[in-house]
Amino acid sequence: MKSSKMKTIAGRILFSLAVCFLFIMPILSLLRMSLTTDGGFGLQNYVDMLHEERTAKAIRNTLIISVASTAIAVAAGSFFAFLNAYTNVKRKKILELLVLAPYIIPSYIITLSWSSLLLKRGFVNTMLKNMGLPVIDIYTLPGIILVIGICNIPVVYLLVVGMLRKIPRDMEWAGRTSGYTPLQTIRKITMVQAMPAIASGGMLAFLASIDNFSIPAFLGISSGIPVLSTYIYEKAISFGPDSFHKAASLSVILSFIAIGGTLLQGKLIKKNSNLESVKEDTSVRYELPTKWRRILEWGSLGVLAGFTVVPVISMIMSAFLKNYGTKFRPENLSLKNFQFVFTNAGVRQAVVNSILLAVITCMVCIVAGTATAYLKVRKNSKAAKMFESAAALTYALPGIVLALAMIFHWTVVPGVYGTVKILMIAYATRYVVLQIKGSTTAMLSVEPALEEAGRVFGAGKVTIWRKIMIPVMAKQILSSSFLIFVSSLTELTLSSMLASAGTKTIGLTIFNLQQGGDYSLSAAMSAVIVFIVFSVYSLVALVKKKDEEDAKRPKVQESSVEEVREHAVGQGA
């Protein structure tokens, strides 16, 4: 008895130490580094940093970009959410797919696509020039704002569309019967109800834009527009005198903004929770007149296609060009860029690395995340909750900051930094919280009674997991791990700092090609990635669809049974 108790206490201590070492220590190392000065400890690094003109510029740019891009994401995300949730527009599935496209395509590929579309001598700008209009340059502050805004539309959309569908129709009808017109009801009732979701989506978009590294890196580094994330990157790789200390102090500043925002967002989400159990209602609430419906429908599809599809197609087309920037004519076409992508040893290594990393990250996250969710939901384990909070903290940190923290922490341990191991650790620590959340949702949908019933009928622990828990939760768990898989497959921020010569990733290879001026090669590789990502996505969608169809069939039988029963009752048996 006593020894087993000792064992559990020892186990708990060991577990806590491991969590501290993996999640908390890196952050403390970063903090220590930022406070370390020549003469010991102090705030000198911060003072120095804030005195640099470029720092002020980076902070200003970050704020301008984040606020403006959030405004775009909130306006567009909420608008499309309203259109899709409430109105009678048709082609809602295509509309949603287009809205969510930036969620699936890595943001650096969207950036590359936009820069290919708005090439100085490209089709669009040539046309503008011929019409006497000014040429659009994407390598500017407004350019960065636009692309980040587009990339953050999905996060706002997803939160708002779910909320709108959950607002009971009765609430609006009660407003109408109280004497208010549909527009007044939307303003006084619907908008007020949806506000927490919109605000929370806006907060997430804001956090995502200060976290974003790849877009300002692709568009801002060459044109001299620093933001905090790229500035930290530049400082960290410059290896100048105390550049690490300065990067660390900047990171701490950025982290405070990010963690503050995350906490605020958590509060906003809580405000929503009273509607959590309400079922989503997808029926049409506002019938638009045919003319307006068509204008909104085709207008939205057009704008959304312009956001992602057109630029991506333009980029794919440019990948077939012998020389970047020439006209798309038969004599200019060649497959040499693709030949490079498929034969170059460095590219192959990067693809292998990324796939390996994605698979391993996924597996680690599924096991750790689901175990944590189980302990949290069923056993109310404090250790599991602590683990989740620690994992949420590393997720809240901007990627570039986490990367820096990883460097400081893991250089102390031999044989990690400089190998692929540091990337595995970094990915797993960053993404595991997503799996904990997904598995928790899955676990909550499994009533404890299901498990208890298994036990009552004589199944052991292994059998219960194999025959009951896993089959019931599998779909939900896999949908989170799909997100983790795609994110780590196309990751750039962490790998830009942590990868070394042999451990480059897909994202980093594209980034290096672009920074080196090999636009055609980076376009060709991006085209391949878009193809792969969409294939994986279609496969998942296909499996889902088949599942849904399978799930529908028995329901039909059920309802026919109901009918028979009702019929029997009607006969007065």
Added chain:
Amino acid sequence: MLWDREHDIPVGKVSDRNVMRRDEKNMSLKIDHITKKFGNFTALDDISLEIQDGEFLAILGPSGCGKTTLLRIIGGFEAPTEGCILKDGEIFSSKDENVPVEKRNLGMVFQSFALWPHMTVREHVEFPLNSKRCIMTEEEKRKAVDQAIEAVGLSTMEKRYPGELSGGQKQRVSLARAIVAKPSILLMDEPLSALDAELKISMRREIQNIHKLTGATIVYVTHDQSEALAMADRILIMKSGKIEQLDIPQEVYCNPRTEFAATFVSKCNLVKGKWLGNMFKVENQDVVFETEPAAKEFLVKGICPVRPEEFEISRDGNGICGDIVNRQYNGREIHYAVRTKDAIYNVYTGQGQVYNEGETIYLRKKAG
């Protein structure tokens, strides 16, 4: 009297054919050949009826019978596919012309309460008065709100939010909100379904009081026949989008017109046999009921509807022979299931009449 609305219509314990008709154009809600289709599905099939001003009409039927659709069309949330609704002689709803919900001078109570989480009790009740529809001075508004809140007994809870109220209190807020602007029509969509059994009964009284107080026309949708019987002036029984019967409660209960009305409302046993004037000979039995002829449908089909309490059980050998297969003691009465050669009948007896399961007994229809 809380307010001075006239309601001098004799709210009728009279069957619909004899309802006192005032001027055709005046003071009524006329539903004229309403049909509603959703794609290929016909939710309402040629429904016509007239609701008198100040009447309490219950629409009763099982789920999917079209009762909620009819209420939504009256409310203006849906447009009919065919037919029209006239309010005081003017078009309210039709295929082409649909007066917007907010201009209909309605109040509505929902099954889900439909309270707004961000408003207090008082704000809920004030809300209809702040719309453009309402022309009252601030003083009148304040008074009206006070009166409505008092009428539902929530004066001490004015400042609470919906999250701080119980189910019954929520529905009272919903009632106060519905009546505060003195609407001429009150729509109620299963208002008591979300409440527990005890509360349902006490809220019935509340709704009856509101009806007396406001004199508003009430259209009350429910699937619970006891609610409809208890409160309504008339009951409209619907099935599969069609009207089965429209009558005062006593008629619906005692003289059902269709098999469905008989089984749904008064839980009748449908005894097969042959009608001969005031006699009904039970099929395959040497038993004859002496009884008033039932509605036409029953005469044609050769069925006699017998309510469970209209059967009488005896051991004397007279009547339909059967075995007791189930007994449930209910306090005031005992419910028996009796299996005869052809069917199983439900019988309710007084609590003194005890028979054992498996016992062979005889069933007769009580005289009168």
